[in-house]
Amino acid sequence: MPRFAANLTLMFTEHAFLDRFAAAADAGFRAVEFLFPYAHPPEAIGERLRRNGLTQALFNLPPGDWAAGERGIAALPGRFADLQAGVETGLLYAEATGVARLHLMAGLADHDDPEAQAAYRRSVAWAAERVGRAGLNLVLEPINARNMPGYFLDDFGAAAALIAALNLPNLKLQFDLYHCQIMHGDVTMRLRQLMPIIGHVQTASVPERHEPGTGEMNDAFLFAELDRLGYDGFVGCEYNPRAGTTEGLGWFTPYRDGGTAQ
Numbered sequence: 001m002p003r004f005a006a007n008l009t010l011m012f013t014e015h016a017f018l019d020r021f022a023a024a025a026d027a028g029f030r031a032v033e034f035l036f037p038y039a040h041p042p043e044a045i046g047e048r049l050r051r052n053g054l055t056q057a058l059f060n061l062p063p064g065d066w067a068a069g070e071r072g073i074a075a076l077p078g079r080f081a082d083l084q085a086g087v088e089t090g091l092l093y094a095e096a097t098g099v100a101r102l103h104l105m106a107g108l109a110d111h112d113d114p115e116a117q118a119a120y121r122r123s124v125a126w127a128a129e130r131v132g133r134a135g136l137n138l139v140l141e142p143i144n145a146r147n148m149p150g151y152f153l154d155d156f157g158a159a160a161a162l163i164a165a166l167n168l169p170n171l172k173l174q175f176d177l178y179h180c181q182i183m184h185g186d187v188t189m190r191l192r193q194l195m196p197i198i199g200h201v202q203t204a205s206v207p208e209r210h211e212p213g214t215g216e217m218n219d220a221f222l223f224a225e226l227d228r229l230g231y232d233g234f235v236g237c238e239y240n241p242r243a244g245t246t247e248g249l250g251w252f253t254p255y256r257d258g259g260t261a262q
């Protein structure tokens with residue numbers, strides 16, 4: 001039975017961010033994820049988790065200037081010091097929340113540019129080693145070009161090749177089912193092939209990025225496949241509710257009160 005994590009950046013937006021933790025717990029979630037916690041003190045996030053009996057499944061390391069259009073800085077030459085500072089900030093929130101994995105975004109850069117490739121490899125290797133010393137995994141997520149034009153990490157094969165090349169025990173793949181379908185298709189076979197390096201999974205319907213079961217994929221089949229493959233991590237619900245978060249949770253009913261993955 002997959003352990004689903006409500007994505008509080010996209011779900012329960014009927015509430016202020018710090019009130020979404022209670023809303024997710026009331027809806028039956030036992031875990032949450034979000035993009036960025038940095039607008040709030042780490043203690044406030046940790047307190048909401050404890051108060052609502054929630055596990056923090058994932059969040060992203062600081063992405064640079066998101067409002068200005070940056071989507072990560074790991075592949076941007078000349079931003080290594082910012083990358084290092086961002087990892088230290090992320091680790092403060094990791095300590096407050098007990099999260100076991102952090103997502104490092106690559107940024108908008110030409111994936112064929114040797115300087116961007118070198119910057120990214122350096123950033124990933126350093127960040128993985130640094131978060132590893134705190135007992136955490138670092139996950140890398142390929143993102144499709146329709147949602148994020150120009151994103152550096154835009155291929156599952158490239159992500160898997162870098163993870164293999166660096167061969168770090170805590171460097172894993174963030175397998176977003178939504179992106180895989182859009183970029184490559186053949187989702188079940190890629191899950192089977194890449195399962196040994198998967199550190200986090202996310203779900204959303206394709207093409208609209210709404211609730212599971214509302215798009216072209218048989219999402220329930222994929223969730224059962226994760227069970228068949230022995231995946232014991234979280235599945236982040238990174239979708240935009242079609243019409244009200246709670247109203248759209250019918251898909252979740254068979255999975256409510258999932259397990260206790262860390």
Ligand SMILES: O=C(O)C(=O)[C@H](O)CO
Nearest residue numbers: 035060103141143176238
């Ligand atoms: O874009 C996605 O799918 C993600 O999971 C990133 O972390 C946020 O954009």
Ligand SMILES: [Mg+2]
Nearest residue numbers: 141176202238
């Ligand atoms: Mg995702």
